[in-house]
Structures are given as structure tokens and as C-alpha cells.
Amino acid sequence: MTPHPDIIWGTDALTLRLTTDAGHPPRLALGAAPGRAALPLVEIELAGHGRTGTSGKRHVDGSVSRRLRYAGHTTADRQLTVRTHDPVTDLRAATHYRLDDGAPVLHTWTEVTAGKSPLDVESVSSFVLAGIAELLGAPGPGQWERDVSIWTATNPWSGEYRWSGAPLGDAGLVDTGMTRFGQTGTKNRITRTSTGAWPSSEHLPTGWLAGPSAVLAWQIEHNGSWHAEVADRFDEILLLLSGPTRREHAWSLRLAPGESFTTVPVTVALAPDRDTAIAHLTGHRRATRRPHPDTTELPVVFNDFMNCLMGDPTTEKLLPLIRAAAATGCEYFVVDAGWYDDERAGEGPGGVPGWWDSVGAWEPSSSRFPGGLAEVTDAVKAAGMIPGLWLEPEVVGVRSPLASALPDEAFFRRDGVRLTEWGRHQLDLTHPAARAHLDATVDRLVTEFGLGYLKLDYNIDIGAGTDSGPHGPGQGLLAHNRAYLDWLDGVHDRHPGLVLEGCAAGGMRIDHATLAHVPVQSLTDQQDALLLAAVAAAAPVAVPPEQGAVWACPQPGQSDEEIVFTLVSALLGRVHLSGRIDLLPPDRLALVTEALDSYRGYRSTLAHAVPSWPLGLPGWRDDWLALALDTGTETLLAIWRRGGAEEVCELDAPAGTHSVVPVYPQVAPGGAVLDAERGRLRIDLPQAPSARLLRLSRAAAPLS
Numbered sequence: 001m002t003p004h005p006d007i008i009w010g011t012d013a014l015t016l017r018l019t020t021d022a023g024h025p026p027r028l029a030l031g032a033a034p035g036r037a038a039l040p041l042v043e044i045e046l047a048g049h050g051r052t053g054t055s056g057k058r059h060v061d062g063s064v065s066r067r068l069r070y071a072g073h074t075t076a077d078r079q080l081t082v083r084t085h086d087p088v089t090d091l092r093a094a095t096h097y098r099l100d101d102g103a104p105v106l107h108t109w110t111e112v113t114a115g116k117s118p119l120d121v122e123s124v125s126s127f128v129l130a131g132i133a134e135l136l137g138a139p140g141p142g143q144w145e146r147d148v149s150i151w152t153a154t155n156p157w158s159g160e161y162r163w164s165g166a167p168l169g170d171a172g173l174v175d176t177g178m179t180r181f182g183q184t185g186t187k188n189r190i191t192r193t194s195t196g197a198w199p200s201s202e203h204l205p206t207g208w209l210a211g212p213s214a215v216l217a218w219q220i221e222h223n224g225s226w227h228a229e230v231a232d233r234f235d236e237i238l239l240l241l242s243g244p245t246r247r248e249h250a251w252s253l254r255l256a257p258g259e260s261f262t263t264v265p266v267t268v269a270l271a272p273d274r275d276t277a278i279a280h281l282t283g284h285r286r287a288t289r290r291p292h293p294d295t296t297e298l299p300v301v302f303n304d305f306m307n308c309l310m311g312d313p314t315t316e317k318l319l320p321l322i323r324a325a326a327a328t329g330c331e332y333f334v335v336d337a338g339w340y341d342d343e344r345a346g347e348g349p350g351g352v353p354g355w356w357d358s359v360g361a362w363e364p365s366s367s368r369f370p371g372g373l374a375e376v377t378d379a380v381k382a383a384g385m386i387p388g389l390w391l392e393p394e395v396v397g398v399r400s401p402l403a404s405a406l407p408d409e410a411f412f413r414r415d416g417v418r419l420t421e422w423g424r425h426q427l428d429l430t431h432p433a434a435r436a437h438l439d440a441t442v443d444r445l446v447t448e449f450g451l452g453y454l455k456l457d458y459n460i461d462i463g464a465g466t467d468s469g470p471h472g473p474g475q476g477l478l479a480h481n482r483a484y485l486d487w488l489d490g491v492h493d494r495h496p497g498l499v500l501e502g503c504a505a506g507g508m509r510i511d512h513a514t515l516a517h518v519p520v521q522s523l524t525d526q527q528d529a530l531l532l533a534a535v536a537a538a539a540p541v542a543v544p545p546e547q548g549a550v551w552a553c554p555q556p557g558q559s560d561e562e563i564v565f566t567l568v569s570a571l572l573g574r575v576h577l578s579g580r581i582d583l584l585p586p587d588r589l590a591l592v593t594e595a596l597d598s599y600r601g602y603r604s605t606l607a608h609a610v611p612s613w614p615l616g617l618p619g620w621r622d623d624w625l626a627l628a629l630d631t632g633t634e635t636l637l638a639i640w641r642r643g644g645a646e647e648v649c650e651l652d653a654p655a656g657t658h659s660v661v662p663v664y665p666q667v668a669p670g671g672a673v674l675d676a677e678r679g680r681l682r683i684d685l686p687q688a689p690s691a692r693l694l695r696l697s698r699a700a701a702p703l704s
Contacts (some may be wrong), residue, residue: 056187090115136211251474305336357423359402388453
């Protein structure tokens with residue numbers, strides 16, 4: 001039998017090598033040839049077909065995957081597709097690899113198709129790669145245990161983007177030495193898993209492995225359940241990424257002969273260091289999202305919720321806020337939650353608003369707006385701004401008339417029982433009645449009130465999913481997740497200028513599947529300005545700065561430094577102004593206006609800026625925080641002092657920096673001094689809390 005030649009494919013930035021010898025499944029390596037630890041291109045689990053040569057909870061070494069054989073490949077326009085076949089079940093798989101233009105970024109997914117017989121699919125990997133220790137510069141037995149670190153982010157509600165890393169040994173994966181006795185390694189793994197409709201409610205679906213000479217970063221691009229695992233195999237390290245599985249997420253799918261299933265996509269980036277890897281992922285996020293003018297124009301939004309009206313809007317309260325927002329230079333004015341609440345019931349048990357379990361019809365309140373909601377939206381337009389509204393489209397309150405008007409099949413159910421979570425039912429957007437209701441609602445509101453902005457919130461996590469369809473709850477949730485993204489595209493198709501803001505209790509839907517379909521993403525519900533600074537500084541790891549909506553909530557009674565502090569947190573992202581700015585004295589309101597004037601001067605550069613962290617990734621309680629954005633010609637540096645005795649901070653200046661000037665505020669105590677010879681920047685902030693936004697200019701390149 002003539003052996004198949006290896007497939008060597010890629011670009012100068014990243015090369016893939018796949019072995020396709022006849023006696024084994026095709027195996028992948030990045031750069032060097034696959035070693036004995038290499039795994040099949042895809043790991044597939046079918047009911048009735050377990051694993052071979054190992055057991056435990058890991059999703060590798062499946063018998064189906066071991067049987068896959070090379071069946072051909074095609075290349076076109078930076079994409080490689082490798083076809084494989086299992087002769088026992090007649091399953092066919094097509095694994096797709098797409099390279100970003102000019103960057104070491106690999107986007108990948110797999111399609112599996114049933115052959116002559118039905119198949120019960122229980123897990124399909126989106127990406128699997130072994131040999132990572134050698135790839136990252138830590139080859140050899142046990143070396144990976146101390147020399148390769150795993151970095152992920154815990155992402156609790158209002159405490160998002162809390163990045164931390166540890167060597168694999170400290171994180172729980174150790175070399176047990178069993179390979180010396182003929183074993184593949186341990187049966188253990190490090191996992192990050194999300195179950196339900198909030199994909200980032202515990203961990204972000206992104207992270208990286210860092211070694212002595214390289215970093216491999218990854219993101220799972222799905223707005224529902226996902227799974228990631230790192231494990232050892234033959235003195236090496238593997239990474240497996242996937243969407244939902246049967247074991248973790250109650251997901252399974254029966255494929256009839258000829259039917260196919262496509263995994264959720266994932267993207268990985270290989271780079272010499274963390275910030276470069278994040279820059280590559282940031283570039284991928286920008287290149288693969290739906291184009292929208294909002295992500296290049298970056299208009300300033302006033303939203304009446306945070307530390308302001310907090311879900312209690314009325315005409316009387318809104319009109320002075322509209323005047324103040326227009327005076328500071330805001331371009332959108334969004335009326336947040338409560339505009340539909342005609343009961344005026346106040347708060348219920350546990351601080352939940354009285355309207356919480358009655359939403360769904362989305363009709364304006366007549367008691368809150370005696371002259372009609374149009375009186376408010378017309379005032380917004382008369383002030384030179386564009387009006388917007390808050391909407392929570394996927395839920396219907398148990399007391400809403402819609403709960404009985406829509407058919408049971410339009411809602412999530414399990415075992416025939418409609419699901420209820422925190423007083424709400426969950427719409428299933430795979431059902432035409434649910435989608436028709438939302439389409440009619442959006443079209444009515446946009447047309448009637450001339451809206452240019454909708455903030456789409458989602459405040460429940462409905463759990464494993466719905467079994468209303470022919471498959472289990474996990475597949476029901478996956479189908480809804482994909483239908484939701486399709487619905488977003490439909491809204492944009494009908495209303496091209498409309499801005500959709502993604503939100504899920506703040507940052508509970510921070511995933512690239514969502515980010516690729518909305519131009520603005522709410523980062524958090526955090527109300528404390530000191531803690532919000534840590535959120536704002538860390539978020540660009542996962543969200544491009546031109547998409548990340550950051551609250552800035554100046555309040556009466558705050559000092560100048562406190563107002564500057566809250567504004568600086570928003571100035572390297574999307575400014576979402578709130579707070580009782582209508583009650584600010586003129587000198588404090590002038591500080592707000594100065595911030596927005598400064599922002600308009602550079603905001604267009606944020607759409608291509610690359611983030612870095614000169615003081616390291618922000619710690620939740622760090623006294624000093626810093627975020628830098630390289631715009632290509634200069635660096636914008638935000639720095640915060642939250643506490644501690646140290647009034648001075650020193651950090652490395654970007655290479656070539658020749659001057660530092662304040663951006664906001666223009667005049668303030670303290671200062672920044674550049675030691676160009678040493679490449680160091682000294683920043684003096686005598687008060688805590690305080691913050692500054694600085695511009696670091698680079699010397700022009702000499703003429704050749």
C-alpha cells in the first residue's frame with residue numbers, strides 16, 4: 001500500500017502539517033511533524049461506540065475517531081478542507097481550516113454526516129491539537145507541568161474579566177510518570193465548561209496556554225453551552241474545544257442517513273507572547289463581525305439606567321436628562337428598563353421591579369408618559385440626538401398576556417412542561433410564532449418612535465435547554481442560540497442603520513458569536529466606579545474596544561477627581577454616559593463635556609487600536625491599573641490609582657515614545673514625566689481615587 005504524503009499547507013504566518021498515512025486517522029500539528037501524542041483531526045463520540053485504550057472523562061481517544069481514515073482534501077482561498085470516513089458506521093466528516101490573512105490565526109469547524117444508517121451523536125470536537133508543549137517551547141517528560149501555564153477568566157456577574165493563570169501542575173494537571181509503563185498518561189484534565197444560555201456567566205469562552213517561547217490563545221465562538229479541556233498524552237499536552245456535549249450539557253443529536261451537523265466554530269492564534277496573541281484575536285474579531293457604521297463612528301450614548309433612574313423613567317424625569325445629555329455632546333439617548341411599566345408597583349420581594357414578571361407586550365406606559373412616549377422621543381430628536389429603547393426580547397413574563405396568546409411550542413419546555421425562570425418564560429426562536437412576535441415588536445417600535453438604537457438585554461439563564469424538538473434539551477438550546485443570531489441579522493437587514501447593543505445582565509454573553517452580530521456589547525452591570533475600572537481595563541482581552549460599552553456615571557456631590565475617575569474608565573471603549581448629570585453644578589458638568597470633547601478627537605482610531613497592559617492584566621483589588629491602546633501612530637494610556645500609599649507609578653513606555661501629553665483632564669494635580677533614554681514613564685497621582693488619560697507620541701521614522 002502506497003503511503004499518503006503529508007499535507008503541508010498554510011502561509012508564512014502559520015503552517016499546518018497533517019499526516020494522512022493509510023493505517024491511521026489524519027493527525028494535525030502546527031509547524032513540526034505530528035509526534036506520537038498527535039490526535040485525529042476531530043474527536044467524535046457516538047452512542048454505542050466508546051473509547052479505545054483509555055477511560056475517564058476526557059473527550060479524546062474515541063473509537064470512532066481512531067477509525068477515521070483520510071478521504072481527500074481541497075484548498076481554496078486560504079481554506080483547507082480535509083475529508084475523513086469511518087468504515088464501520090459510514091460516518092463522514094469534513095474538517096475545515098481557514099487562515100486569517102497575514103496572521104497566525106486559524107479558524108476551524110467540522111461537519112459530520114451520517115451514511116447509510118442513523119447515528120446518535122453525543123460529542124464532536126471543534127478543535128483538537130496535541131504536541132502543544134513542544135509548540136510552546138516546553139518539550140520533554142514533565143517539563144510542561146511547570147513551564148506551561150493556563151490562563152482563563154472567571155466572569156461572575158458584575159465582576160467580569162478576572163484573568164488569572166497558573167502552571168499546569170499548580171492548576172491540577174501533573175505528570176504522574178505512567179508513560180514509562182506503557183500508558184498514554186493520566187486520565188485527568190483541566191476543564192472550563194459553560195452550561196446554558198449565558199455562555200460567559202462563570203468563565204469566558206476564551207483563554208490561552210503560555211510556554212517559554214510561545215502562546216496559543218483560543219476562543220469558542222458560540223452563544224450557548226461550550227467546553228474546553230487541557231490534558232496530557234504521551235509526555236505532551238493537548239487542547240480540545242467544543243460546543244455542547246452529552247456528558248456536560250445534555251446534548252445529543254440523531255442524524256438520519258444523509259443528515260449533517262456542523263460544530264460551533266473556534267479560533268486559535270499562535271504568537272510569541274500574550275499581548276501579540278490577543279492582538280491577533282482582536283484582528284480576527286474585527287474581520288469576522290457584521291459591518292456596521294457604529295463600529296467606526298463610535299457615537300456617545302446616554303442611557304438613563306445606571307446610577308440614574310434605575311428602571312423608573314417618566315417624562316418628568318427624562319426631559320431634564322435629555323437637555324443635559326445634549327449639552328454634553330451625547331449623540332444617542334436610550335430609555336432603559338421600565339418604559340412599558342403601567343402598574344407602577346415599585347419593587348417586589350428581593351428588590352425585583354414590580355413589572356418583572358409581566359413583560360412581553362412591550363407597549364409604552366401611559367401613566368409614566370401622560371403625553372405619550374413620543375413626547376420623550378421627539379424631545380430627544382429635537383435636542384439633536386437619536387432615541388433608543390431597552391428591550392428584553394427573549395423572555396415573556398408569567399403574568400404577561402403574551403404568555404397565553406402564544407402557543408406552548410413557542411416557549412422552552414421539558415417533558416411537556418413550559419419552563420419558568422425568575423418569573424419569566426423563555427421564547428424559542430426556532431418557532432415561527434416566537435420570531436414573528438419579536439419581528440413585529442421591533443418593527444413597530446422602530447417605526448412608531450423613530451428609534452435608532454435598541455439595547456437587547458437577557459436576564460435569565462434558562463438552563464440545559466428545551467426538548468420540544470426531536471432531540472434532547474442541549475440540541476434545543478443550540479438550535480435556539482443559532483436562531484437568535486439569525487434573528488439579529490434579520491433585524492439589521494430590515495433596519496440597516498439601527499444600532500443593536502448586546503447585553504445579558506451585563507457581561508453574561510461575552511462571546512464572539514454574539515459580538516459578530518451586534519456592534520455594541522455591554523460589558524458589566526457593575527455600579528461601583530472603583531471596581532468598574534478593573535472591568536474596563538481588562539475587557540479588551542475579549543471585546544474590541546470599539547464594541548465594549550463602559551458606564552460612566554458622574555453624580556452630584558462627587559469631587560473633581562471622582563468624576564474624572566469614572567469618565568476615564570469609559571474613554572478607551574464605548575462611552576455610555578449615565579448618572580444624574582442634570583443635577584451637576586456647572587463646573588462639574590464642564591468636566592463631563594471636556595471628556596466627551598476629548599473622546600471625539602481620537603475615537604475613530606479606537607476601531608483599529610491594539611490593547612496591551614503595561615502593569616500586567618488588572619487584578620480585582622490592585623491599587624494601580626493601566627490599559628494602553630496602540631493606534632498605529634501613538635499610544636493612548638489610561639491609568640487609575642484606586643488606593644494604597646504609593647502616589648507614584650512607573651512603567652515601561654512603548655518603544656520610540658518621545659513625548660507624553662494629557663488628553664483628559666487637560667489640567668489636574670500630579671503629572672506624567674517621560675525618561676526617553678530609559679524608556680520609562682513616571683506618573684504621579686497624589687490623590688486616590690484618581691485617573692488620567694495620556695497620549696504617548698512616537699518619534700517619526702527617519703527619512704531614508
